[in-house]
Amino acid sequence: MSQTNYPYSEHVLCDIDGRGVATVTLNRPDVHNAFDDVLIAALTETFTRLDSDNTVRAVVLASTGKSFCAGADLNWMKRMASYSYEQNLNDANALATMLHTLNTLSKPTIARVQGAAFGGAVGLVACCDMAVGSKLSKFCLSEVKLGLIPATISPYVIQAIGGRNARRYFTTAEVFSSRRARRIGLLSESVTEEELDSTIETLLEHILKNGPNAVSAAKKLIADVVDRVPDETLRNMTSERIANTRVSSEGQEGLGAFLQKRRPNWYIL
Known part of the structure; x- marks a missing residue:
């Protein structure tokens, strides 16, 4: 049952169910959910609102129709062709802001990918947890087929698939399969069409059994620790964080529930 929604655009639907699972749906099936400046702005607004909504426990990024997302909209690209450098820079910054907002969302995010995910759509997938x-x-x-480069999405895609794989797929612009995407780290799971929703539901069931504040803190921990040398500064930081979570109300509830052999108050079946 729907709890609420954020109607920023008819092309970006957002529904939050009674469990606190938000489903953000790209809704431009007639153009394979290609994005333009309007869609990017609507996504940024939606992700920002979800980030500050304490009732939201997880976010699923989905789409309608045959394709997940075909990348940039053709009409938008036609307009960009006549843009000045300053206009192009503003346009790119808007996309960069949207991707950053998704990548740093404090709730766990899951991309539901059916059909094609081309160009910037790969960035959307890479930004999800x-x-x-x-x-x-x-x-x-x-992008290179058009004489362009995947610059704005590159930090997230490279982090997902690694530099070596990026050297290949950024320069060949070849189409690769779901199985290959799973092997190089872009996908967490590659399943049949019939298993798509049940696999996502299983992930959500796991997430909803966990402390929501701890899940958010774990996401931030990864961002703050990744690729850092475990020196004294990092050791002190991680020690402080575990100490803070242990004395927090959620930490006390979790430890108490474990010792008392009961379910914590955030647990959702």
């Missing part, structure tokens, strides 16, 4: 794709899904970093 988890991504489940249909075995029929196809992926392509197609």
Whole structure:
């Protein structure tokens, strides 16, 4: 049952169920959910609102129709062709802001990928914490075919698939399969079309059994620790964080529930 929604655009639907699971849906099936400046702004607004909504426990990024997202909209690209450098820079900054907002969302995020995910859509997938794709899904970093580069999405895609794989797919612009996407780290799971929703539901069931504040803190911990040398500063920081979580109300509830052999108050079946 729907709890609430954020109607920023008819092309970006957002529904929050009674468990606190928000589903953000790209809704431009006639153009394979390609994005333009309007869609980017609506996504940024939606992700920002969800981030500050304490009732939200997890976010699923989905889409309608045959494709997850075809990347940039053709009409938007036609307009960009006549943009000045300053206009292009503003346009790119808007996309960069949207991706950053998704990447740093304090709730766990899951991409539901069916059909094609081309160009900037690969960035959307890479910004999510988890991504489940249909075995029929196809992926392509197609920018160089147009004489462009995947610059704005590159930090997230490279983090997901690694520099070595990026050297190949950024420069060949070849289409690769869901199985390959799983192997290189872009997808968490590659399943049949029929298993797509049940696989995501299983992930959500796991998330909803965990402390919501701890889940958010764990996400931030990863961002703050990744690629850092475990020196004294880092050791002190991680020690302080575990001490803070132990004395927090959620930490006390979790430890108490464990010792008393009961379910904590955040647990959702």
